[in-house]
Amino acid sequence: MANDIIAPENLVYKKPELMNDTPMHYCPGCSHGVVHKLVAEVIEEMGMSEKVVGVCPVGCAVFAYRYLDIDWQEAAHGRAPAVATAIKRLWPDRLVFTYQGDGDLACIGACETIHALNRGENLTMIFINNAIYGMTGGQMAPTTLIGQKTATCPYGRDPKIHGYPLNITELASHLEGTCYVTRQSVENVGAIRKAKAAIKKAFTASMEGKGSSLVEIVSTCNSGWKLSPVKANQWMEEHMFEKYVKGDLKNTLDE
Amino acid sequence: MKGNEAIANAAIRCGADAFFGYPITPQSEIIETLALLKPWETTGMVVVQAESEVSSINMVYGGAGAGKRVLTTSSSPGIALMQEGISYMAGAEIPGVIVNVQRGGPGLGTIQPSQSDYFQATRGGGNGDYNVIVLAPNSVQEMADFVDLAFELAFKYRNPAMILSDGVIGQMMEKVVLPPFKPRRTEEEVRKECPWATMGRTKDREPNILTSLELKPEVMELRNIHLQEKYQTIRDNEVRYEAQQCDDADYIIVSFGSAARIGEKAVELARAEGIKVGLFRPITLWPFPSKEIAAAAKGKKGILVSEINAGQMIQDVKLAVNGALPVEHFGRLGGIVPDPEEIVNVLKDKLMR
Amino acid sequence: MAKFKGAIVVNTDRCKGCQLCIVACPKDVIALAQKKVNVHGYPYVEAARPDDCIGCASCGVVCPDGCITVYKKKMED
Numbered sequence: 001m002a003n004d005i006i007a008p009e010n011l012v013y014k015k016p017e018l019m020n021d022t023p024m025h026y027c028p029g030c031s032h033g034v035v036h037k038l039v040a041e042v043i044e045e046m047g048m049s050e051k052v053v054g055v056c057p058v059g060c061a062v063f064a065y066r067y068l069d070i071d072w073q074e075a076a077h078g079r080a081p082a083v084a085t086a087i088k089r090l091w092p093d094r095l096v097f098t099y100q101g102d103g104d105l106a107c108i109g110a111c112e113t114i115h116a117l118n119r120g121e122n123l124t125m126i127f128i129n130n131a132i133y134g135m136t137g138g139q140m141a142p143t144t145l146i147g148q149k150t151a152t153c154p155y156g157r158d159p160k161i162h163g164y165p166l167n168i169t170e171l172a173s174h175l176e177g178t179c180y181v182t183r184q185s186v187e188n189v190g191a192i193r194k195a196k197a198a199i200k201k202a203f204t205a206s207m208e209g210k211g212s213s214l215v216e217i218v219s220t221c222n223s224g225w226k227l228s229p230v231k232a233n234q235w236m237e238e239h240m241f242e243k244y245v246k247g248d249l250k251n252t253l254d255e
Numbered sequence: 256m257k258g259n260e261a262i263a264n265a266a267i268r269c270g271a272d273a274f275f276g277y278p279i280t281p282q283s284e285i286i287e288t289l290a291l292l293k294p295w296e297t298t299g300m301v302v303v304q305a306e307s308e309v310s311s312i313n314m315v316y317g318g319a320g321a322g323k324r325v326l327t328t329s330s331s332p333g334i335a336l337m338q339e340g341i342s343y344m345a346g347a348e349i350p351g352v353i354v355n356v357q358r359g360g361p362g363l364g365t366i367q368p369s370q371s372d373y374f375q376a377t378r379g380g381g382n383g384d385y386n387v388i389v390l391a392p393n394s395v396q397e398m399a400d401f402v403d404l405a406f407e408l409a410f411k412y413r414n415p416a417m418i419l420s421d422g423v424i425g426q427m428m429e430k431v432v433l434p435p436f437k438p439r440r441t442e443e444e445v446r447k448e449c450p451w452a453t454m455g456r457t458k459d460r461e462p463n464i465l466t467s468l469e470l471k472p473e474v475m476e477l478r479n480i481h482l483q484e485k486y487q488t489i490r491d492n493e494v495r496y497e498a499q500q501c502d503d504a505d506y507i508i509v510s511f512g513s514a515a516r517i518g519e520k521a522v523e524l525a526r527a528e529g530i531k532v533g534l535f536r537p538i539t540l541w542p543f544p545s546k547e548i549a550a551a552a553k554g555k556k557g558i559l560v561s562e563i564n565a566g567q568m569i570q571d572v573k574l575a576v577n578g579a580l581p582v583e584h585f586g587r588l589g590g591i592v593p594d595p596e597e598i599v600n601v602l603k604d605k606l607m608r
Numbered sequence: 609m610a611k612f613k614g615a616i617v618v619n620t621d622r623c624k625g626c627q628l629c630i631v632a633c634p635k636d637v638i639a640l641a642q643k644k645v646n647v648h649g650y651p652y653v654e655a656a657r658p659d660d661c662i663g664c665a666s667c668g669v670v671c672p673d674g675c676i677t678v679y680k681k682k683m684e685d
Binding site for chain 1: 275301303306313314317318320321323325339340343347453454455456457461464466468
């Protein structure tokens with residue numbers, strides 16, 4: 001009977017066309033893959049496949065350019081907002097976005113992030129916050145929670161030693177150049193649908209010249225957290241959402 | 256006009272698409288001139304004051320990576336900050352123009368002129384095996400002329416190109432003939448000249464990906480070999496220099512940029528005293544005119560390398576002549592510009608005794 | 609009464625066995641293939657109870673690697 005159902009006219013879901021068949025290097029269950037799919041789906045739905053330039057970071061998503069068949073620039077660590085600023089200023093009719101992790105966007109590139117957002121560049125920053133440095137093997141991130149154990153705070157983050165978690169998305173919401181600042185997640189179907197709507201809203205706003213958008217995706221790093229993918233989602237729901245509260249932090253688009 | 260103003264005017268006239276920069280003495284007139292001239296209203300050139308030199312160079316990376324003619328300008332400490340970005344540009348083969356109006360160092364140093372960034376400019380400057388094309392202007396006219404030349408070379412070879420000037424040339428006022436107006440390239444022209452540019456992947460081609468990253472050592476070695484072959488092509492084709500009165504000379508002064516201006520006067524003074532001196536001025540500091548210096552030095556009694564630093568270009572001159580004749584150095588430090596008389600005295604002292 | 613029947617096709621070479629789809633499936637259709645690994649050495653999932661699939665696509669949506677294609681058909685009975 002399945003053969004009867006499996007026919008092109010009955011298709012309800014497949015991975016987006018822009019996502020190629022190259023196996024992704026991400027760990028099993030990593031949130032990156034879901035967000036990659038959402039970015040690709042939104043680009044396709046907006047009809048911008050031939051008019052989009054992505055800027056990828058240094059970090060786990062350094063190889064994002066291998067998986068989505070669009071033009072990409074690979075930026076130096078933290079510099080994606082500067083790179084994207086120039087691309088957008090020089091090709092204003094292109095869709096330009098950055099895709100960055102917490103180390104890239106909130107730590108080494110905090111200066112570039114804040115200034116690009118504050119200038120109101122017509123671009124979107126997709127911000128994957130998993131509270132840890134995944135690529136380099138699980139060290140402390142600017143967004144690591146107090147008490148959270150990482151390779152460089154093995155006894156738990158202690159504000160007296162390590163300082164406090166940086167809520168850069170909250171900070172971004174106070175910058176005049178931003179039009180849309182939101183925090184989403186991708187642990188279940190409902191959350192994924194909302195995250196996709198947020199990315200679409202941000203991308204659309206950038207094409208309408210409304211200013212900068214920051215879409216934070218609170219994510220898991222099950223390898224870095226040393227949990228199974230399913231348990232990592234639970235840990236995120238139990239611990240991350242308390243500090244990183246989901247929802248729109250700034251939305252001037254619906255006013 | 257000032258050398259710095261000449262850079263700004265030439266950039267607009269040669270069809271530059273964007274300037275990204277951060278103010279620093281002694282070159283802030285460049286961005287100030289651009290801000291006054293408002294080229295975004297005429298040619299459509301974008302001018303952005305960035306939040307740092309780090310951002311400036313990465314904006315150059317982004318804009319030039321998207322096929323546009325983009326430049327940034329700074330002075331020594333700011334250029335030091337840009338080295339990461341320049342290395343990434345070299346690795347990803349992104350063309351772009353960087354102007355360094357040098358001041359003395361190390362560290363914050365002084366706002367007075369110097370040529371102490373010669374090593375940094377000609378040895379790559381950042382991490383990895385790479386070279387940047389380096390042009391050294393000795394006049395306000397060359398400041399203007401080299402902007403377009405730097406863009407042409409950068410795009411011809413998909414490589415960063417630097418104009419290595421200094422506070423003397425940047426602040427000096429001279430008459431200058433500005434280059435004729437050249438329109439900015441159209442989208443079609445950019446597509447044709449830069450098929451590698453990231454400007455949106457059309458269905459007729461594979462995605463363009465600009466990156467300096469490659470984890471497989473075998474592939475990374477091939478990429479490095481490709482870069483080295485390109486650098487050799489540049490060495491074979493792009494050496495530029497000027498030789499004055501070298502043919503009958505017994506001694507040669509080798510100087511670049513503002514030091515060559517002083518060197519010209521020193522040659523004049525020496526010849527007035529009956530000492531036959533010529534001047535050899537490398538215009539491209541990389542590729543360095545090694546063969547040409549070796550040829551010019553044949554049969555001479557000695558070379559004085561006069562530069563406004565503690566002895567940097569002298570290494571390239573020594574390599575060029577390979578011990579064939581004595582090579583001595585003269586330089587002033589800390590922002591002091593030498594007198595022509597000093598140079599003649601040093602020449603007599605070090606080479607004629 | 610019309611009802612919907614679904615079917616999934618898993619790209620088992622791409623699957624990493626993360627099991628997020630197993631949790632997402634409301635009908636308990638999906639399970640890890642027993643004692644099997646794919647070309648990359650990962651365990652992978654399969655439709656263990658395909659007759660229960662309603663074609664809701666939850667598995668496809670949550671799959672980080674885009675391994676699952678979902679079909680849905682209205683059945684007349």
